[in-house]
Each structure stands twice: as structure tokens, then as C-alpha cells.
Amino acid sequence: xxxxxxxxxxxxxxxxxxxxxxxxxxxxxxxxxxxxxxxxxxxxxxxxxxxxxxxxxxxxxxxxxxxxxxxxxxxxxxxxxxxxxxxxxxxxxxxxxxxxxxxxxxxxxxxxxxxxxxxxxxxxxxxxxxxxxxxxxxxxxxxxxxxxxxxxxxxxxxxxxxxxxxxxxxxxxxxxxxxxxxxxxxxxxxxxxxxxxxxxxxxxxxxxxxxxxxxxxxxxxxxxxxxxxxxxxxxxxxxxxxxxxxxxxxxxxx
Numbered sequence: 001x002x003x004x005x006x007x008x009x010x011x012x013x014x015x016x017x018x019x020x021x022x023x024x025x026x027x028x029x030x031x032x033x034x035x036x037x038x039x040x041x042x043x044x045x046x047x048x049x050x051x052x053x054x055x056x057x058x059x060x061x062x063x064x065x066x067x068x069x070x071x072x073x074x075x076x077x078x079x080x081x082x083x084x085x086x087x088x089x090x091x092x093x094x095x096x097x098x099x100x101x102x103x104x105x106x107x108x109x110x111x112x113x114x115x116x117x118x119x120x121x122x123x124x125x126x127x128x129x130x131x132x133x134x135x136x137x138x139x140x141x142x143x144x145x146x147x148x149x150x151x152x153x154x155x156x157x158x159x160x161x162x163x164x165x166x167x168x169x170x171x172x173x174x175x176x177x178x179x180x181x182x183x184x185x186x187x188x189x190x191x192x193x194x195x196x197x198x199x200x201x202x203x204x205x206x207x208x209x210x211x212x213x214x215x216x217x218x219x220x221x222x223x224x225x226x227x228x229x230x231x232x233x234x235x236x237x238x239x240x241x242x243x244x245x246x247x248x249x250x251x252x253x254x
Contacts, residue, residue: 025163028148032167035147036176039066043184045146046192053190061189063196069179072194073209077178078247079218085139088178089251093140093169094162141165143181174253187220188228201231211247215240 046064053060069077081088087095137145144164149157168177187197194206194217202213209217219239220227227236 028164029167029171031148032164033171035180036172040147040180040184043146044148044150045186046184048151049186049190062192063190063200064183064192065195065199066183066193067195067206069175069182071205071207072179072182073198073207073214074252075211075214075247076194076198076206076209076217077182077252078250079211079214079243080182080221081139081178081250081252082243082246083215083218084142084221086246086250088139089174089253091138093138093165095138138165139181140168140177143177143184144168146184147180178253185221186224187217188224191224191228211244212240215243215247218243 050060050062085095087097141161144167145151145161148164149161172180183193183195185194186192187194188200191197191200197217198204198206198209198213201217202209204213216231216236219236220231227233230236
């Protein structure tokens with residue numbers, strides 16, 4: 001085959017890859033459009049968690065019950081927005097100011113973790129623990145990732161997350177985004193959604209959650225598997241008090 005023939009073949013392969021990628025985006029966007037009216041039965045993250053429990057041969061204890069947003073206490077709605085995405089009603093999917101603040105905090109954490117300079121030729125000790133990196137993901141970004149994407153952290157996956165985030169914000173209302181999020185977010189191993197979390201931790205329906213328990217549930221969201229072991233720890237209670245004090249200023253989506 002001539003060099004020109006190789007070029008044509010590479011061009012065909014590139015076009016095929018491009019068309020496949022475009023078709024995949026069409027499938028994703030189509031699924032998101034349907035979510036404006038149809039409740040998703042499960043998310044990619046939930047299915048991966050179920051598979052993990054099965055492969056690790058652990059008891060498959062699962063709790064999840066869909067409830068309409070009107071059946072979720074406004075206190076919990078406000079607490080989650082306060083804790084996870086205070087500008088939820090204002091941005092269009094990405095809070096660029098939060099991303100910038102997260103980047104600055106990560107840079108500072110990495111700088112603090114670097115060992116102090118020593119004598120020339122001396123071995124540099126490694127930090128005992130790597131710095132904890134924080135993200136600036138909005139509720140919409142978290143939903144996009146959990147609904148349809150894997151948990152790997154690559155530039156390609158982050159780009160796909162951005163596309164799905166913009167699709168969600170374009171095709172689905174803010175109220176619906178919050179409703180889907182609150183019904184699918186993880187609150188412990190095998191524990192998903194506001195109704196299941198309210199019943200498990202406080203023995204009440206999600207609609208009846210008072211401010212303080214709602215704030216405690218919101219605190220758990222960044223690390224539910226860790227906090228479920230001590231849902232009334234000093235940290236959870238202290239952080240919940242801060243969230244409860246700020247909840248009144250949060251606007252709910254309309």
C-alpha cells in the first residue's frame with residue numbers, strides 16, 4: 001500500500017472514531033433528555049458498587065426508595081445545597097469560582113506537604129500522608145458523573161463530565177436535577193437516596209427531617225462510607241452546626 005493509501009486508511013479510521021464518539025454523545029444526551037420525565041432506575045456508580053460487593057463476596061444489603069422532591073424536607077434540600085454547592089441556583093452547571101478556590105487550596109496543600117530543604121546530598125523524607133485534594137464539583141457535575149460515567153480520573157473523563165453537565169443544565173430543570181441527585185446520592189454502603197438515609201439514621205421519612213438531622217446528613221456526603229461509622233462524631237456535629245446556621249440564606253430552585 002502506498003503512503004497515500006495509508007493516509008486514506010488512517011483518515012477513515014479517524015472518521016469512524018469521530019462518528020462513534022459523536023454517536024455516544026447522542027446516546028448520553030438522549031438518556032439525559034428522558035430523565036426530565038422518567039426516573040432513572042439506577043446509576044453507573046450504583047451498579048459499580050453492587051458489582052464490588054458481589055465480587056468481594058460481601059452481604060448485598062441495599063436500601064433505596066424514590067420520593068418526589070416535594071417529599072424531601074426543605075431543610076435537607078437547603079442543607080445539601082449549603083454543603084455541596086452553595087451557588088447551585090445561580091450557575092449553569094460549573095461554578096468556576098469554586099473550581100479556582102479548590103485549585104488554590106490543592107496547591108497550598110501540596111506545598112505544605114513538601115519536605116523542608118535539607119543539606120545538599122541528604123535524602124529527602126517522603127511525607128507521611130499525601131495531601132488531601134479537594135474538588136470544586138457542583139451538584140450537577142456530581143450527578144453527571146454518578147449517572148453515566150466511571151470513577152476513573154482522567155482528562156478525557158473530565159471532559160465527558162463537562163459535556164454531560166451542560167446537557168443536564170440545558171435539558172433538565174434545576175428542581176429535577178436536585179430531585180434525581182437526592183434520590184441517588186450515596187449515604188453509606190448500599191444506602192442511596194434521602195428517604196433511605198432518613199429512615200436508616202433517624203427513623204423518620206425524608207419529608208419530616210428537622211434542620212439539625214438534615215445538616216448532619218449533608219455533612220456525610222463527601223465521605224459517606226467513613227461517616228456512617230460515626231454519624232454523631234464531634235466533627236459531624238460541629239460541621240452540621242455550621243451548615244444549619246447558613247441554611248436560611250440558601251435559595252431553593254423553582
